[in-house]
Amino acid sequence: MADLPTGFWSGWVLVMTLVSLAGLAWLVLSVHFTPDDEHTGTAEPVWDTDLREGNSAPPFWWFWMLLAAMVFSLVYLMLYPGLGSFSGLLNWSQGSRIMESYGAFEENFDARRAAIATASLTEIQNDPQLVATAERIFKRECAACHGPDGRGQAALFPNLKDIDWQWGGSPELIEQTIRQGRSAMMPAWEQVLGYEDIEFVADYVIALGAGAANNSRGQAVFAQYCAACHGAQGSGNPLLGAPNLTDNSWLYGGSRRAVIASITAGRNGIMPAFSNRLDAAQIRLLVALLAR
């Protein structure tokens, strides 16, 4: 009732309630305590020869019952909201009840969350219940992109279950990836290199992936334009998210066509930041799920 639109309505409710109560009290008193001579003054009506109306006072225990009910109402109205915007001496409200149980919930789980946020990774990994929770979070927050089992999809979203980490696979770096997100900058080389050089360097890169470098023109282009990010040997640089090109795992596909497409148009994979969406415990669980 604290949200009545104006003070007038609050006063209205208050007056109506009190006047009704007072009216009721008067009625009860007048029924039970009318002086006897008023009763005897009028003749008792008799219907249908022997049906007497009976105007003697009602049984006295009714009076006590009604009195008790009215006292209860008054006490209730003093303790709980009911008289306009007066919130009652107990200050009870549905809203405050919800806040209370919410507070109790937070209190119960805050400690649990704090414990998870600082637990060691092996501790989490060895607790099937926590692993199940982590998997639920992954399904809800990450699976849309990385696939239900985290194995990547559509040659756009990386496999998180392989040993090949673009941005580093230490727990700290995985946590950084999840918290801050990552945006990869692989420039487009079409204007700089022209199609022919792109083909040469693509063949060089594919050969790197297969474990053997094969053409010197591609190698020269690589050394000049690509090594700054991918490393002289093509082994990648986690600081830039530049992937290792010497293994046989590909983010965007290892076919000649896919590699040429990566080099021609560039790639700008974006991993969104989750620091505002997940709390420390949830992030810790995910790190434990992904780190090995």
Ligand code: HEC
């Ligand atoms: C400015 C740093 C930078 C330079 C210079 C650079 N790359 Fe990249 N490259 C990246 C990054 C970062 C990625 C990852 C892109 C992503 O994740 O979306 C990438 C991805 C690739 C991929 C895709 C790998 C895969 O697994 O699918 C290929 C192929 C590639 N680069 C080849 C090259 C070649 C060839 C050159 C030189 C012509 C080159 N890059 C120059 C940063 C660079």
Ligand code: HEC
């Ligand atoms: C909107 C799609 C999307 C969502 C949702 C998403 N990711 Fe990613 N994630 C990506 C992309 C794209 C990359 C690759 C970025 C790049 O090319 O460098 C990535 C990269 C990563 C990497 C780095 C992989 C490596 O090899 O270094 C990790 C770790 C990761 N994501 C974890 C997660 C987790 C955990 C979640 C859920 C909390 C998540 N991602 C949700 C799109 C997404």
